[in-house]
Amino acid sequence: MRQRFEGNPDDRFGPSREAAAPGPPASPVPLLALCTGFFMVMLDVTIVTVALPPIGRDFHTGADLSGVQWVADGYTVVFAGMLLSAGSIGDRLGSKGVFQAGLAFFTATSVGCGLAPSLPVLVAMRLLQGLGAALVVPTSLALINASYPDRARRARAIGVWGGVSGLAAAAGPVLGGLMVAGLGWRSAFFVNVPIGVLGLLLTARHVAGPRPARTTRLDLSGQLAAALSLSAAAYGVIEGGHAGWGSPAALAAFAVLPVAVAAFVVIERHAADPMLPPGLFRRPAFSGAAVVGLLLNTGFYGELFVVSFYFQQYRHFGVLAAGLAMLPQTAMVALAAFLGGRTTARIGPRVPMVAGLLVGAAGFTALLVAGRSTPYPLLVLPLALTGFGTAFTMPAAVATAVDAAPARHAGVAAGVLNAARQVGSAMGVAVLGALVAPGGSFSHGMRLGSVIAAGCFLAAAFCAVRTVP
Numbered sequence: 001m002r003q004r005f006e007g008n009p010d011d012r013f014g015p016s017r018e019a020a021a022p023g024p025p026a027s028p029v030p031l032l033a034l035c036t037g038f039f040m041v042m043l044d045v046t047i048v049t050v051a052l053p054p055i056g057r058d059f060h061t062g063a064d065l066s067g068v069q070w071v072a073d074g075y076t077v078v079f080a081g082m083l084l085s086a087g088s089i090g091d092r093l094g095s096k097g098v099f100q101a102g103l104a105f106f107t108a109t110s111v112g113c114g115l116a117p118s119l120p121v122l123v124a125m126r127l128l129q130g131l132g133a134a135l136v137v138p139t140s141l142a143l144i145n146a147s148y149p150d151r152a153r154r155a156r157a158i159g160v161w162g163g164v165s166g167l168a169a170a171a172g173p174v175l176g177g178l179m180v181a182g183l184g185w186r187s188a189f190f191v192n193v194p195i196g197v198l199g200l201l202l203t204a205r206h207v208a209g210p211r212p213a214r215t216t217r218l219d220l221s222g223q224l225a226a227a228l229s230l231s232a233a234a235y236g237v238i239e240g241g242h243a244g245w246g247s248p249a250a251l252a253a254f255a256v257l258p259v260a261v262a263a264f265v266v267i268e269r270h271a272a273d274p275m276l277p278p279g280l281f282r283r284p285a286f287s288g289a290a291v292v293g294l295l296l297n298t299g300f301y302g303e304l305f306v307v308s309f310y311f312q313q314y315r316h317f318g319v320l321a322a323g324l325a326m327l328p329q330t331a332m333v334a335l336a337a338f339l340g341g342r343t344t345a346r347i348g349p350r351v352p353m354v355a356g357l358l359v360g361a362a363g364f365t366a367l368l369v370a371g372r373s374t375p376y377p378l379l380v381l382p383l384a385l386t387g388f389g390t391a392f393t394m395p396a397a398v399a400t401a402v403d404a405a406p407a408r409h410a411g412v413a414a415g416v417l418n419a420a421r422q423v424g425s426a427m428g429v430a431v432l433g434a435l436v437a438p439g440g441s442f443s444h445g446m447r448l449g450s451v452i453a454a455g456c457f458l459a460a461a462f463c464a465v466r467t468v469p
Contacts (some may be wrong), residue, residue: 046172087415159341360389
């Protein structure tokens with residue numbers, strides 16, 4: 001297994017000189033620079049979730065929560081919708097420049113969010129933040145791919161990258177609770193400014209980008225069709241969860257979705273230089289990694305939303321207490337991602353991917369014990385297993401997707417994987433969140449959600465067995 005994993009991949013798209021290392025491959029400084037920006041983007045998601053109730057009170061929304069929800073959901077729709085296009089733009093114009101532009105834009109719009117005088121302005125700034133985040137995430141992976149061309153080192157670097165996501169997820173509820181309680185909700189956005197500036201300085205000095213794969217024309221029609229497809233998918237599942245699957249907004253989004261997808265397929269098949277080479281999906285490992293990312297995030301983030309709701313609404317924990325109660329899950333994400341990256345570097349992606357998914361499925365199944373009076377110590381192990389299984393899987397899935405694509409398409413490959421994950425996150429929150437909506441039995445909905453999450457992980461494990469070499 002090690003010999004196959006460390007060998008040169010079969011590149012059906014031809015040789016790729018840009019795979020060469022732009023700098024010392026073993027240096028940790030480029031990884032530190034890239035992870036700083038990625039940490040900021042991921043931290044923003046969970047901090048803002050904690051800040052939503054104070055935002056609603058400050059802007060006097062009353063019982064109408066739809067506007068406040070779009071502070072979070074608008075960011076998700078734009079983020080998911082632009083990931084594929086951002087990865088393709090990074091491949092063509094240069095990953096480093098696009099990463100820096102996204103980081104600067106995200107930092108600037110964070111200031112705009114913190115200064116927003118009204119809820120509509122805040123929602124608009126959050127939409128722009130989603131664009132900045134979309135530019136950062138796939139290009140950070142493309143730059144890791146270029147900075148660490150050795151597969152084993154790259155897998156370890158991806159493990160660190162995934163661990164940073166876990167640290168951000170773990171820090172968000174706790175840091176957000178402390179900041180919002182002590183400094184107000186605007187501090188949840190202003191905290192991004194020093195992190196963003198640090199990331200920009202480190203990137204400028206220590207990250208050397210690969211040569212861009214410039215082409216004679218940019219696939220603008222493909223970009224628009226991809227953005228419309230992914231935005232329609234994310235918007236449809238979010239509105240379906242909020243307003244009902246038969247609501248006009250959800251039905252309109254689901255009506256647009258197949259038309260946009262069909263248009264994208266036709267455009268890419270006839271484009272002289274397609275943004276997403278169709279040959280990528282003929283590689284089983286690449287397609288399998290995308291499916292695993294979709295199912296993984298559907299199960300984990302759907303159940304993460306339910307567990308947060310369980311502690312705050314069903315068990316009546318405060319915001320900070322709920323964040324601390326979820327630490328066995330979120331803190332385990334950081335540890336397991338590091339371990340997953342090192343394990344993938346040593347033995348290849350298949351075993352850690354399948355093992356992580358099975359551990360996560362066991363954790364979701366164990367969450368069936370959760371009830372109104374369940375002693376908290378009984379929940380620690382299920383929470384830890386779900387966090388560990390999810391994070392142990394992700395470095396292997398990311399490494400599989402990146403390795404299956406030629407280096408010059410690393411950005412768009414990362415965009416595909418992260419777009420699948422974002423759509424999965426929106427789908428999980430919408431579907432599992434609807435199961436515990438007011439008006440039904442929370443305990444029954446939470447148990448059904450645990451079963452669905454476990455089923456997603458088991459299906460992903462089966463997919464990994466069949467597709468990952």
